[in-house]
Amino acid sequence: MLYVSKPPFDNPAPKPLMPLTRPTFVEMDDVSVTYGAVGSELALQAFSVRIATGEFAAIVGPSGCGKSTFLKLASGLRPPTAGGVIVGDKEVAGPLKFVGMAFQNPALLPWRKCLENVMLPLEIVEPFRSRKRRDRELHRARARDLLKAVGLPDAADRYPWQLSGGMQQRVALCRAIVHDPRLLLLDETFSALDAFTREELWGVVQALWLERQFTAVLVTHDLTEAVYLADTVHVVSSRPGHIIHSEVIDLPRPRDPRQRFDPGFADTVLRLRQKIAEARQ
């Protein structure tokens, strides 16, 4: 059972802890990660977190506190040095097939048209891979439908370099979810975009998440983005990172970017900012 503080929108002070009843999907207990020789570069220490199935969680914290390291653990790209990492009821023992990832850089393959970029995971991840030849047209339709869903109906036959940065990031989001991942990891996915494009992409991600109901974890430096998108925001201490504050964001869905000007929203952002400032001291 996950215990987090209740949303504060009617009151600037955090409310007492309350239970979140959905089953846990990502669970880390007392995790440490050391890079290099033992003890030389301790990135995470005593890091514990629970993220519920279908939840949208955000991880925020000072630069270098271990946010990306957390994503490597959750995706199975890196084992913990100590402690346990359970995702989807199983101890993580290697890269997980049911994870989708989108990064700050869309990292699309420039020699492939957008449709073929979106289809890439279907060529790698089972069971799609084995059915690649037989289901080729179905896979193309799947990718094409996703491009339509994110507002890019005409991008399928264009190359990434023919699109704007925001359009490329939409294509990257399609690629991240085309294989129906149970867990979507977003590593500063919106941080290189201009303010308007970023807001548009928040809406795109929220709509995809509401429709498909995967578990999502967003790592970001943007507290407004975290409060706007997440059900729960976790604040990580400075290195070696561990969670020092967790807060439920109880705004109704679907959320509207205009809500960020509400006093309660601003109070929450300010409080999280204060927590990060304390973490840096």
Ligand SMILES: Nc1ncnc2c1ncn2[C@@H]1O[C@H](COP(=O)(O)OP(=O)(O)OP(=O)(O)O)[C@@H](O)[C@H]1O
């Ligand atoms: N491959 C590596 N080898 C050695 N040290 C590393 C490696 N990757 C990360 N680190 C160190 O581990 C710590 C945590 O890094 P990480 O990238 O997880 O932090 P972060 O919170 O995502 O940083 P930022 O907010 O700046 O992106 C940092 O001190 C970093 O220098």
